[in-house]
Amino acid sequence: MKKLLYAVASLAILMAPAQAETKYRFAIVPKAMNNPFFDVARDGCLKRAKELGNVECIYKGPVEHEPATQAQIIQDFITQKVDGIAISVADVPSMTKSIEAAAAAGIAVITFDADAPGSKRSAYIGTNNKDFGLALGKQLAQLKPEGGKYAIVSGGPGAKNLAERVDGVRESLKGTKWVEVAGSPTFCNDDPALAVQQMSDLRTATPDLGAIVPIGGWPMFAPEGYKAFVNKNRKDIDAGKLTLVVADTLKMQLELLRDGYSNALTGQRPFEMGEKAMDTLLALKKGEKVPDVIYTGLDLVTKDNVAKLLN
Missing domain, CATH: 3.40.50.2300 (Response regulator)
Structure with a gap:
């Protein structure tokens, strides 16, 4: 009888469901x-x-x-x-x-x-956000080595990653013929529509502005407004008088670059x-x-x- 009970108990253990994996x-x-x-x-x-x-x-x-x-x-x-x-x-x-x-x-x-x-x-x-900023600045310097005036569009002023990108852009362009304008960077607080508006405001404030470098993809995340800005300035962009080097490489941004709405992108993953x-x-x-x-x-x-x- 004991042997039978032992056999039944052993079978029950074998048939018991495995302990559930921790979720x-x-x-x-x-x-x-x-x-x-x-x-x-x-x-x-x-x-x-x-x-x-x-x-x-x-x-x-x-x-x-x-x-x-x-x-x-x-x-x-x-x-x-x-x-x-x-x-x-x-x-x-x-x-x-x-x-x-x-x-x-x-x-x-x-x-x-x-x-x-x-x-x-x-x-x-x-x-590596410092390297990110360095890459953005390097792209601009390679695209237009003759230099000019440039401005940066940033997101939130309290974000350390964005501050590092700004530092990287500035460091990369130090010693080149590029000069940052007063009022740069602007801070759009990650608002796409505001980022586009700030690009327009920068261009109005400095008509001979040679480059705008958004260190995040914000303006392109409002594609219709961004395209309207580019189209308004198309003559200068096509003539090389205004260069747009934008951060991030989401699909919509790659399509905009393909269609001639920016000069270069630096993307994260x-x-x-x-x-x-x-x-x-x-x-x-x-x-x-x-x-x-x-x-x-x-x-x-x-x-x-x-x-x-x-x-």
Whole structure:
């Protein structure tokens, strides 16, 4: 009888379902959800989460560039006790406090796209933003070595990644014949329509402005307004009197470049940022060590190679 009971018990153990795999909920918090750049990062996050199987990607941020709203969203995720958060930092001081609160709650925190290096985040995933700015400036210098007056269009004044890009552009053009105009950079707060307006205002304020360098793709994210600006200045652009070197390489931007609406693009890799964010947060939850900084690289695009990137 004992042997029979033992055999039944052994069979029951063999037939018992395997212990369910731990599921993780990771949030990705952009600076602004009305910025299509972050849509691409979201897509990378969702793709990788599906591949991993035991990960859920939650995408939520302010509709527009509002650091206070971003901080509140992060607090909500802390309250919900998500397993990890990836943040594109809109404002370093406020996000440093938010990251500290999340870390104190035992939540794994990383940054992507825009960093807060003095915070308690575990890793940064994204672009080397100083190199990004250097590349933008180098593209301008190569396209128009004779120089002239130039202006920069930036996003939020509190974003460290954008400040590094501005520094890179300036450093790259130092010692060339390019001179930055007064009032540069302008700050559009990641608002595409405002970025286009600022380009127009810069051109009006300095009629002989030789180049505009948006260090984010914002003006192109309002394609109709951007095309109207270019068409208004088409004569000078075609004559080489106004050069447009724009950051980012989303599909709509590549199409605009192909169609003659910019001279060059320098692109980041937001899809890869979203993918790596999931991998990195999962590694942290498993107690694994991760690199402090994970750079995702740049793409330099002109009319000579834009067709290849669109294929």
